[in-house]
Amino acid sequence: MDPRSEVLLRQQALFTGNLLLAGLPADDLLGQLPDAHGWSWHAGDHGSLTARFAARCHFGVEPGEKTFDAAVLFLPKSRELTDYLLHALASRLAGRELYLVGEKRAGIERAAKQLQPFGKPRKLDSARHCQLWQVTVENAPVTPDLNALAQRYELPLDDGVLTVVSLPGVFSHGRLDRGTALFLEHLDKLPTGHLLDFGCGAGVLGAVLKRRYPESQVTMLDVDAFAAASSRLTLAANNLEAEVITGDGIDAAPKNLMSILTNPPFHEGVHTHYQATEHLLRQAVKHLEHKGELRLVANSFLKYPPLIEQHLGPCATLGEGQGFKIYRAKRH
Template structure:
């Protein structure tokens, strides 16, 4: 079922206010989900910019053309933007649309009211005049025409700045814990010494903080594999760890741990699993990560996990592991060691 906000995104076309694509018309769509109700005209016209692997896979499997990044020379006749929860990534995508859509082309933007669509509309309107808006399904859609006189400098000014953490890690808006070390991950990092061995995996690796902490003990690690569903984050991790690895072989997997199987076997898995789907808590995400780890750990292998203290992961861990021990509880988080 497609989100109400995405239904609202297409409302100006459904109502005949805006013209849908015809012939060779091409639209760039940033952040949209797969929607089988969209006809072949839209499927043919759309290039879907989607770095989040679960949504990317659904788009591809339902016949849409999905990409993680745009070719330098890609240009379009119109654009669509479905806002996500990360304001910085929304701003980056809006700038992408302005730089890729031809002058005179229509750009349509939609988001839920709780995601700040009204403030985003006012922000966008400071650079390009908003022509009109509609409201439905607790969402707002607005549209504008890409001006011919808009300069590259004006578009560049819209892009949020990347942030460096500890002077060494590159992070960008949209990534988990953009611009700072996550406190829960830092808690788990304090318990890695003496607990890492052999083949190690980082499930939900983000931009690579926990993996970098693992690499502080290279004499204990035979190899380190990173798994992450956000393409931009795993690519950032690839760059961030280039100076840390030494002789430890690294592998970077753009991977959905919920729907895609892991094929390797590990001695140690570390994780700070996600627990939000949009704005709602979704314990099943962390449970899926734990189940995936249990399947791919050797007998005697070790899972090192950190989570918010109130999340009931012990009920999932205990049937799958020989022993489960809370290493530390502090500041609303818990670090757990589970042995297979």
Template sequence: MERHDFFSQHPNTFFVNPPADAVLPTDAWAWHIYAHARFVNRPNSLVSHTLETLRSHTQPVSMNDINTVLIFIPKEKKLTGYLLENVRSFFPVGIQVLLVGSKDVGIKSWANKTMPGFSRTHTAAIGNHCQLLHTQLEEGNAFAQEYGFSRTQIEVLGHTIEVSFLPGVFSEHRLDAGTQLLLAHLPTDLGGVICDFGCGSGIISKFLGTTKPVSELHLCDLSALAIAASQRTLATDLNCHYYLADGLPAQLPPCDWIISNPPFHQGKDTNYDITKQFIQKVATKLKSNGSLLIVFNQFLPWPTLLEDQFQNIRIVASNKSYKVALAKHPRTRN
């Protein structure tokens, strides 16, 4: 699909889940589930876990100006279904909907398929490694505040933690092996003001709030879905603060501890940049005696980067897949 040809043929398009490097028409509206800075600062972009938030936007979008919705499908089928259901509850019946994606995200599995509320999809265009599908909204559906949310109880080191999820949030309905290794090796003196970077569903923060003397919890994530899920996971906990951002937020106060199982995937894509920038800046968000506890895959080179930022690095746990590093005495700080 040639970008300029598409824009000339579909000038009034609403974009859903465009990739981080997408170049959108200046006046086009878009809904993003990831808080990349270039979209957060874009006037006609909504960064939220639900399209419904757009109804209260400071610049309400006029449905009369939109005749096409273009959805960039993610790899996770449940997340694609979630995006479609949001479109179904927000846009008027009759609007044409296009799905675009590459073969490695499974676009072919959506071809010639009937989805609830939509006409059967058919192929509109085929590229070397991607496909464009066409469908039409035939039946709307009232927005449900609870749509997509699920809850599950997860056993963590003898504690039962109730966790909320949305489609696309990391490690849905289970405790991933990296986080399990991290939580099994928490320092005994951990407490105070804590930042959970790459918080996902909020399971780390929930466990810390249950087992450690925490005075404040600050949860950060790139995904609006993760922030919404973690807010539900910690709904009854006090002194929780949430940041939807693609790195350490400027307003984060100095922390006693920053804890992270940092991401290196966004959907199908591998992306190390967020974690690299996090490591390069993390010391500036710690108190003078603050510490970083981080878990990561064995093959990742994070210890070398950590040595540039901290005077003391120690591997406190390791197995065939993961390492947990404790970093103390920041070299630079506020």
């Protein structure tokens, strides 16, 4: 059981009735709170919860149509995303209770101040290195317009300016990260065919690919609903069309790909995770056609080449700079 869920269950008497659990972990909390339902924007967590608790979890960037009498937000990493989520929940809880739970090292005490616009927050519990806060929503906000919170920036490229649109919580929100900037310099001579932008984020890579290789089919995949929504906004802003899907890692990707291109994150929340990338490197061969290739940008200190060579083939370094390297391997 996630320690944040354990803190909730210490106060279980508060959480009876029609409760929404927003950003909940994929544990047994729904089993312990039989009248509650979930809202997830992480495809992996949502899949796990739906498999165990059918029809009790909603996936997307908005709370959904189902009514709720109280809500708990599990603190996400991004302050901007936290603000959007709190406003989205508080807008439907006038006169009722909104709770915030999170780990101390994730900044729960600082985040609790984001409850102040709605009423007077109070700390209910501190245990398991977590805190639980509560506010009665006295000042219900209007329903936030998520698209109005998007940040846009212009990316000058050799073939023209690309408009990038990113939503709160999406990787490198409102700016181009150094790894992707380097990657954009090494997208030439890709094999013709179906291309995958794995971990698409705000859609920079996928949009550039579609513009540079208009005859190729481009699919963009991310585990996060806000990233997928951002990618769709970026495509629309540039009058481009590509398939955007959500799923938990490479297993959700199409087969028969000619290229997999990725700038994989290795942070998830406040924890460091390499599993999704390592799983990608092990499974890429199953998704690539003969002579299809993988291109990956990664921090130079990450020892990916041995894993790439073990599961795919000889690994070449196409470029490096500012602490990043571009790797390429082809399926033989």
